[in-house]
Amino acid sequence: MPATNSVKTALSLINEDASKILGLRIGKRADVQPGEFISKADTQAVPELTCASLSPDKSYIVICVDLDAPFPSFPVLGPILHWIQPGLKAAPIDGGRGDRFRLEAAADEPFIANWAPPGPPSVSGPHRYVFLLHEQPDGFDGGKGLAPPGGKEMGLGARVRFDVDKWVRESNLGPAVAVNYFSSK
Numbered sequence: 539m540p541a542t543n544s545v546k547t548a549l550s551l552i553n554e555d556a557s558k559i560l561g562l563r564i565g566k567r568a569d570v571q572p573g574e575f576i577s578k579a580d581t582q583a584v585p586e587l588t589c590a591s592l593s594p595d596k597s598y599i600v601i602c603v604d605l606d607a608p609f610p611s612f613p614v615l616g617p618i619l620h621w622i623q624p625g626l627k628a629a630p631i632d633g634g635r636g637d638r639f640r641l642e643a644a645a646d647e648p649f650i651a652n653w654a655p656p657g658p659p660s661v662s663g664p665h666r667y668v669f670l671l672h673e674q675p676d677g678f679d680g681g682k683g684l685a686p687p688g689g690k691e692m693g694l695g696a697r698v699r700f701d702v703d704k705w706v707r708e709s710n711l712g713p714a715v716a717v718n719y720f721s722s723k
Contacts, residue, residue, distance in 0.1 A: 542617065542702045545605065548670050548714035560600075560671050560716035561588030561638070575664060576720045584621075584653040587641040589671060589716045592628035597674040598641060599624040599711065603702055604656065606665035619692075619700035620667060622650035622684070624674055641671075650684055652691045656722040664721035670702075671716040678709065 551558040552572055562570035565580035587600060603617035625647030628639035643649075658665045684705075686692060 544670065544702045544706050544714065545603070545617075545668055548717040549668070549719070551714065551717055557590045558716050560669050560718040562586070562669065562718050562720065563588075564720075570718060570720050572718055572720075573666075574720050576722050578656055578658075578722055581667075581720075581722055582655045585669070587626070587669075587671070588631065588638050589628070589641060590637050590639070592639045592641075592715070594628045594630070594639070596628070597624070597678070598626040598628065598715070599672050599674045599678070599709075600626060600641070601670045601672070601702065601705075602653075602667060603670075603700060604658075604665050604667050606658070606662075607698070608659055608662060610663045610665065615698050617700050617702060619651050619654075619697040620656070621653045621669075623647075623653075624650060624678060626671075626674075651697070654692075654697065658723055662723065664723040666719050666721050668719040669717060670714040672706070672711040672714055675710045675712075 559572060563586040564570060565583050567576050567580055600623050602621040603619055605616050606613050607615040607618045623643055625643050626641040629642055631638045631640050656665060656667055
């Protein structure tokens with residue numbers, strides 16, 4: 539398993555504290571629980587994110603990777619990058635009466651890596667898609683040549699063997715504040 543230190547550390551959060559589970563809504567599936575199986579057909583839309591205990595005064599960034607490409611038993615291409623969206627702001631749900639926040643990107647905040655829906659080979663077992671939410675540091679400039687200019691979608695070549703730890707380090711991100719994952723085939 540090509541789980542990186544960043545991923546392993548983040549996944550340990552949800553074992554210790556259920557409030558660190560990143561809320562995921564994708565397709566018809568609301569409130570995705572860690573490890574839940576979701577069909578490829580239900581993963582085409584960009585996920586909607588919620589989280590507890592965030593600051594509306596801060597920005598956040600989400601990273602999603604597939605740990606199991608091309609096969610869970612032979613993950614030589616993983617992790618594969620599926621999404622990086624910076625500039626997420628926490629908006630209170632239900633008029634601020636609770637402790638859950640919806641994460642929304644400003645209209646002028648482009649993705650670094652567009653959402654690439656899961657697409658494991660049909661002969662593969664289920665792949666794990668991990669979502670890491672980080673606080674975005676002031677002055678963040680995370681593109682660093684990763685994404686094509688002008689908001690163009692990223693091709694597969696730049697996504698393969700994505701070094702999460704290196705990118706997190708070079709982007710000056712702290713530890714993940716929330717995490718979730720699902721499996722899909």
